Amino acid sequence: MLEISNICAGYGNKLSIKNISLHFNKGNVYAILGPNGSGKSTLLKTIDKIIKPKEGVVYINKEDVQNLSRKKLAKNIAYLPQKNSTSASSTVFETILLGRKPYIIFEPRQEDLKLVENIIYIFGLKYFSFRNVGELSGGELQKVLIARALAQQPKILLLDEPINHLDPKNQIEILKVLKKITSELGIITIIVLHDLNLAFKFADYFIFMKQGKIYAKGDLSSIEDKIIKEVYDIRVKILNVGRSKLLVIDE
Amino acid sequence: MILLLIAIFFISIAFGSIKMSLEEVINALLRNSEYSYVLWNIRITRAIGGILTGAALGVSGAVMQKVLKNPLASPFTLGVSHGAAFGAAFAIIVLGAGKSHSFGSEAVTIFNNYPVVIFAFLGALTSIAIILFLSCFKGASPESIVLAGVALSSLFGSATMFLQYFADDFQVAATVFWTFGDIGKAGWLENKIIFITFLVGITYFYLNRWNFNVLFWGDEIAKSLGVNIKILRLISMFLSALVVSVCISFLGIIGFVGLISPHIIRFLIGDDCRFLIPYSALMGAFLLCLSDFIARTILSPVVLPVGIITSFAGAPMFFYLLIKRRRF
Numbered sequence: 372m373l374e375i376s377n378i379c380a381g382y383g384n385k386l387s388i389k390n391i392s393l394h395f396n397k398g399n400v401y402a403i404l405g406p407n408g409s410g411k412s413t414l415l416k417t418i419d420k421i422i423k424p425k426e427g428v429v430y431i432n433k434e435d436v437q438n439l440s441r442k443k444l445a446k447n448i449a450y451l452p453q454k455n456s457t458s459a460s461s462t463v464f465e466t467i468l469l470g471r472k473p474y475i476i477f478e479p480r481q482e483d484l485k486l487v488e489n490i491i492y493i494f495g496l497k498y499f500s501f502r503n504v505g506e507l508s509g510g511e512l513q514k515v516l517i518a519r520a521l522a523q524q525p526k527i528l529l530l531d532e533p534i535n536h537l538d539p540k541n542q543i544e545i546l547k548v549l550k551k552i553t554s555e556l557g558i559i560t561i562i563v564l565h566d567l568n569l570a571f572k573f574a575d576y577f578i579f580m581k582q583g584k585i586y587a588k589g590d591l592s593s594i595e596d597k598i599i600k601e602v603y604d605i606r607v608k609i610l611n612v613g614r615s616k617l618l619v620i621d622e
Numbered sequence: 623m624i625l626l627l628i629a630i631f632f633i634s635i636a637f638g639s640i641k642m643s644l645e646e647v648i649n650a651l652l653r654n655s656e657y658s659y660v661l662w663n664i665r666i667t668r669a670i671g672g673i674l675t676g677a678a679l680g681v682s683g684a685v686m687q688k689v690l691k692n693p694l695a696s697p698f699t700l701g702v703s704h705g706a707a708f709g710a711a712f713a714i715i716v717l718g719a720g721k722s723h724s725f726g727s728e729a730v731t732i733f734n735n736y737p738v739v740i741f742a743f744l745g746a747l748t749s750i751a752i753i754l755f756l757s758c759f760k761g762a763s764p765e766s767i768v769l770a771g772v773a774l775s776s777l778f779g780s781a782t783m784f785l786q787y788f789a790d791d792f793q794v795a796a797t798v799f800w801t802f803g804d805i806g807k808a809g810w811l812e813n814k815i816i817f818i819t820f821l822v823g824i825t826y827f828y829l830n831r832w833n834f835n836v837l838f839w840g841d842e843i844a845k846s847l848g849v850n851i852k853i854l855r856l857i858s859m860f861l862s863a864l865v866v867s868v869c870i871s872f873l874g875i876i877g878f879v880g881l882i883s884p885h886i887i888r889f890l891i892g893d894d895c896r897f898l899i900p901y902s903a904l905m906g907a908f909l910l911c912l913s914d915f916i917a918r919t920i921l922s923p924v925v926l927p928v929g930i931i932t933s934f935a936g937a938p939m940f941f942y943l944l945i946k947r948r949r950f
């Protein structure tokens with residue numbers, strides 16, 4: 372459904388990602404892992420046509436994204452960047468409603484409003500609905516922005532470090548919701564994470580990036596101490612805990 | 623807001639150097655009376671000119687502030703007014719267009735105004751062209767565009783002074799007089815042209831109200847939500863500058879209305895472009911009509927150029943909003 376073929380992309384003359392080829396299947400959560408500056412965000416931006424690749428092609432249903440209009444692409448891909456502007460003065464409801472933008476012709480339809488209400492309920496934002504987003508905490512705002520991305524009803528969800536500002540309870544809650552929605556709706560969720568233990572717990576597949584290249588990829592069973600050591604340059608031990616894995620620092 | 627506008631419209635046409643009662647105003651409007659000529663050809667023309675120009679300035683300011691993400695952005699920030707002033711100065715001083723004369727209380731009158739209007743419009747268009755070139759082909763950021771606008775204002779300002787330095791007294795006076803924004807310069811033809819450009823502008827802006835709302839969340843989110851931000855910025859800047867250029871070319875420079883109208887609406891009802899765009903137009907129309915009424919009555923029978931009133935009243939209003947609301 373989503374295929375990346377020999378992508379090279381970056382800013383100016385500098386290539387941030389080099390010769391990346393990946394294939395993503397419906398109903399799975401993919402965690403993109405790697406140290407700062409390894410090209411994770413660039414990869415997401417290239418998939419959503421925010422950056423034009425210098426080489427290679429991104430295909431959605433075998434169609435080159437460069438040939439898709441912005442509006443058509445927005446009905447397929449929702450993207451939440453790492454840094455978000457907080458200068459807007461709209462309410463929580465209005466902000467999530469913006470996710471319906473690609474579908475709004477003149478004014479939002481009844482079904483758009485209903486969908487937003489539903490998402491607000493799922494994310495536990497009912498009591499914040501009419502609060503100004505400028506008055507929210509970092510974590511609450513992040514929840515609203517993820518909800519806004521889901522309101523787009525995307526087939527592919529790209530989230531760049533979406534749980535950074537959240538406390539552990541909210542981090543787990545959000546990842547649970549994302550995993551559930553991904554499998555129930557049969558969408559592809561690609562999520563950049565720094566917390567490896569949360570990634571092991573909630574993602575189905577793992578893509579490790581280092582210096583703009585794919586260092587390793589695979590499911591949980593393929594993750595070894597050696598990969599973490601090589602990618603992050605830290606000594607760790609990976610323990611098997613039930614059906615998941617737990618990473619501990621080995622000093 | 624609409625009621626306020628209707629009220630100020632009727633007050634504007636009822637008051638002036640010839641005093642009329644409400645009954646006489648209604649009579650003159652409905653039948654042919656002794657006041658009909660004054661009413662239809664002077665006061666109503668002027669009031670409609672004020673409404674259209676105010677609305678055009680208000681909505682253009684709102685769009686510029688949204689598109690450039692800068693609370694100080696207005697069509698004037700982009701050097702449009704200075705470009706127009708240079709064009710007018712060039713026509714008056716270099717081409718000798720528009721003969722100027724001095725008459726008692728009215729310092730200077732410019733006859734044969736059209737070459738001046740055309741060159742003022744060309745001057746404003748030059749500013750727009752430079753700004754659009756920077757934003758479109760050089761990919762300049764909104765911040766850079768505002769800075770480029772400041773630089774352009776300075777450039778056109780000094781070019782105008784250069785021309786004035788070599789001009790005779792009447793030409794200098796005519797150039798300075800042109801810069802005083804005055805709604806009285808508008809006739810039916812001018813109003814029609816302003817109306818058509820305003821209609822094109824506000825239709826495009828209103829149809830894109832959801833796109834403007836998305837812009838607030840940053841370019842990446844806007845792109846992800848299906849907005850072609852390059853095209854949106856380009857057309858919005860072009861149309862808002864065009865709308866204002868037409869007004870300035872006919873009427874001269876009217877400051878602060880474009881800047882302050884969106885701020886008042888934002889202060890009263892918030893940032894949502896579904897309301898900000900139409901209400902900024904209404905607020906601009908109301909403010910300019912009110913200012914013109916004050917300009918005509920405060921030192922009656924002397925009629926002040928409305929630009930003086932808008933700048934005088936606009937600055938303290940802006941300070942007030944700045945103090946009441948810290949974040950723009």
